[in-house]
Amino acid sequence: MSKDSQMRAAIxxxxxxxxxxxxxxxxxxxxxxxxxxxDQLKAHCKDVIREKGLEHVTVEDLVTEVTPKGRxxxxxxxxxxxxxxxxxxxxxxxxx
Amino acid sequence: TSIVPFPNGNHFWTDSSPxxxxxxxGYKVDNWKQNLRVIYQCFxxxxxxxxxxxxxxxxxxHMCGAHLNxxxxxxxxxxxxxxxxxxxxxxxxxxxxxxxxxxxxGGIYCFxxxxxxxxxxxxxxxxxxxxxxxxxxxxxxxxxxxxxxxRELELLRHNPKRRKITTNCTIGLRGLINLGNTCFMNCIVxxxxxxxxxxxxxxxxxxxxxxxSNSCLVCEMSxxxxxxxxGHRSPHIPFRLLHLVWTxxxxxxxxxxxxxxxxxIAALDVLHRHCKGDTINDxxxxxxxxxxxxxxxxxxxxxxxQSDVTCQVCHGVSTTIDPFWxxxxxxxxxxxxxxxxxxxGDGSTVNGESHLSGSTTLTDCLRRFTRPxxxxxxxxxxxxxxxxxxxxxxxxxxKKLPIVACFHLKRFEHSAKLRRKITTYVSFPLELDMTPFxxxxxxFECCNASTxxxxxxxxxxxxxxxxxxxxxxxxxxxxxxxxxxxxxxYLLFYHKQFLEYE
Numbered sequence: 001m002s003k004d005s006q007m008r009a010a011i012x013x014x015x016x017x018x019x020x021x022x023x024x025x026x027x028x029x030x031x032x033x034x035x036x037x038x039d040q041l042k043a044h045c046k047d048v049i050r051e052k053g054l055e056h057v058t059v060e061d062l063v064t065e066v067t068p069k070g071r072x073x074x075x076x077x078x079x080x081x082x083x084x085x086x087x088x089x090x091x092x093x094x095x096x
Numbered sequence: 097t098s099i100v101p102f103p104n105g106n107h108f109w110t111d112s113s114p115x116x117x118x119x120x121x122g123y124k125v126d127n128w129k130q131n132l133r134v135i136y137q138c139f140x141x142x143x144x145x146x147x148x149x150x151x152x153x154x155x156x157x158h159m160c161g162a163h164l165n166x167x168x169x170x171x172x173x174x175x176x177x178x179x180x181x182x183x184x185x186x187x188x189x190x191x192x193x194x195x196x197x198x199x200x201x202g203g204i205y206c207f208x209x210x211x212x213x214x215x216x217x218x219x220x221x222x223x224x225x226x227x228x229x230x231x232x233x234x235x236x237x238x239x240x241x242x243x244x245x246x247r248e249l250e251l252l253r254h255n256p257k258r259r260k261i262t263t264n265c266t267i268g269l270r271g272l273i274n275l276g277n278t279c280f281m282n283c284i285v286x287x288x289x290x291x292x293x294x295x296x297x298x299x300x301x302x303x304x305x306x307x308x309s310n311s312c313l314v315c316e317m318s319x320x321x322x323x324x325x326x327g328h329r330s331p332h333i334p335f336r337l338l339h340l341v342w343t344x345x346x347x348x349x350x351x352x353x354x355x356x357x358x359x360x361i362a363a364l365d366v367l368h369r370h371c372k373g374d375t376i377n378d379x380x381x382x383x384x385x386x387x388x389x390x391x392x393x394x395x396x397x398x399x400x401x402q403s404d405v406t407c408q409v410c411h412g413v414s415t416t417i418d419p420f421w422x423x424x425x426x427x428x429x430x431x432x433x434x435x436x437x438x439x440x441g442d443g444s445t446v447n448g449e450s451h452l453s454g455s456t457t458l459t460d461c462l463r464r465f466t467r468p469x470x471x472x473x474x475x476x477x478x479x480x481x482x483x484x485x486x487x488x489x490x491x492x493x494x495k496k497l498p499i500v501a502c503f504h505l506k507r508f509e510h511s512a513k514l515r516r517k518i519t520t521y522v523s524f525p526l527e528l529d530m531t532p533f534x535x536x537x538x539x540f541e542c543c544n545a546s547t548x549x550x551x552x553x554x555x556x557x558x559x560x561x562x563x564x565x566x567x568x569x570x571x572x573x574x575x576x577x578x579x580x581x582x583x584x585x586y587l588l589f590y591h592k593q594f595l596e597y598e
Contacts, residue, residue, distance in 0.1 A: 014152070023233070058211070
């Protein structure tokens with residue numbers, strides 16, 4: 001594993017251990033609903049389903065089609081805030 | 097199964113559940129429920145420090161070591177594999193273990209069906225374990241759509257006074273008797289009783305009164321909602337409401353015609369003050385700080401207005417954010433010059449507003465409100481950076497828009513000699529896109545429009561999705577969308593679309 005992914009894994013472990021990951025997930029989810037991201041993606045999912053046909057579409061289809069758009073649509077302000085929170089968390093528990 | 101219709105148009109099937117599959121039968125043997133609970137507690141929703149430590153260390157793919165890639169755990173044995181890289185699929189095939197669980201969201205995947213399945217019993221366990229873990233971590237309740245319980249359905253079936261909401265029913269509509277120039281109050285009452293979130297708060301009995309006397313305005317509002325949704329078609333006489341308003345907002349007392357906007361702000365203020373019993377902060381304790389109030393009024397109506405003052409010399413910016421309940425917008429035709437807009441200028445059709453050639457739109461007014469304004473040489477501010485008085489520009493932005501945004505068109509101009517009404521027509525849209533003005537949350541829907549003509553206030557309110565009614569004191573008539581959009585708006589209420597309720 002590269003140094004980078006080692007660092008990622010270590011940070012992830014710390015976040016899980018302290019319960020922060022679950023809290024951050026919920027903060028993110030609430031923000032994404034508030035800014036309309038969830039509804040935009042929901043509409044996009046419906047389009048994909050319509051396109052592929054309800055009987056033929058698979059979870060994989062949806063994940064493949066929706067992930068890039070989902071990532072692109074996250075507002076910068078939300079990314080910034082999450083990043084700040086993670087930074088603050090690491091600063092507090094900086095024994096990595 | 098039975099169908100129970102509800103006002104938001106959803107129907108609830110009471111006995112059936114989302115699809116499970118027959119392939120779980122092989123799993124549902126012996127002590128499977130306890131085994132499943134352990135998996136949830138250890139690897140999905142870990143509530144205790146010990147389970148979290150274990151989860152942090154052990155939840156990596158047994159084939160490639162990654163912790164991302166939609167990790168799944170096999171339900172039959174201790175194996176973690178990436179879903180994205182199909183490592184869990186390989187395991188499922190090799191060992192003929194056909195079920196796995198998504199460690200991020202707890203969903204159960206069946207490799208035979210090649211889909212996530214929703215077995216009733218497993219869903220129940222998942223829900224309980226998540227609630228347990230979140231409670232331990234102090235995260236709070238997960239949002240789920242409301243469904244009636246068996247007991248609630250029973251009560252509904254046996255109560256002869258139950259009301260069935262269909263798309264054509266007029267429940268919630270009631271006229272208001274004019275008690276002597278009180279149309280200003282009537283149109284605000286109509287606006288408030290037709291604000292969906294406020295209605296839901298009161299109809300679900302959420303107000304717990306802490307006032308000793310009988311003068312709680314929130315209790316009176318609660319009573320008002322009961323009157324409006326009682327099914328009575330005769331107009332209501334709001335004399336108690338009027339009396340309470342006179343008691344708590346002395347400047348509005350008397351039988352003269354008052355300004356509806358002033359009444360709205362006064363009413364919100366009194367309601368906010370009387371909501372003390374309902375104010376709960378994040379820790380479940382009663383909040384004592386009036387600046388961090390979480391009452392229903394603040395939750396629905398309070399926004400944040402940011403003011404940035406930029407020094408023209410050092411370009412330092414001084415920022416303040418103030419709470420607001422309404423945005424007052426200047427209109428063209430007033431003595432302060434309106435922002436000159438080129439005809440059909442950029443964004444003039446942003447909201448699909450009807451443009452009788454050259455007519456001003458609500459978006460134009462908002463654009464003017466948020467444009468940078470040069471404060472002239474007679475209005476220099478003390479710059480903290482330059483340590484001297486400098487010229488500056490000021491710009492307002494709506495930092496946080498409330499759930500219900502009230503736009504007040506400043507139709508009244510007071511000069512030394514007279515009070516003038518600006519009758520410039522301002523077109524407003526049914527759907528308001530706020531993206532030109534702020535980063536988050538674009539869509540708002542018009543839910544009320546109050547207008548003042550010839551000294552008389554009337555309001556248009558929205559019922560169900562696309563039906564409008566005109567409220568003229570005691571008289572309620574059906575209105576067309578065109579009637580609404582052609583009216584000379586004075587107070588416009590916009591409601592955020594798509595919400596989760598807390």
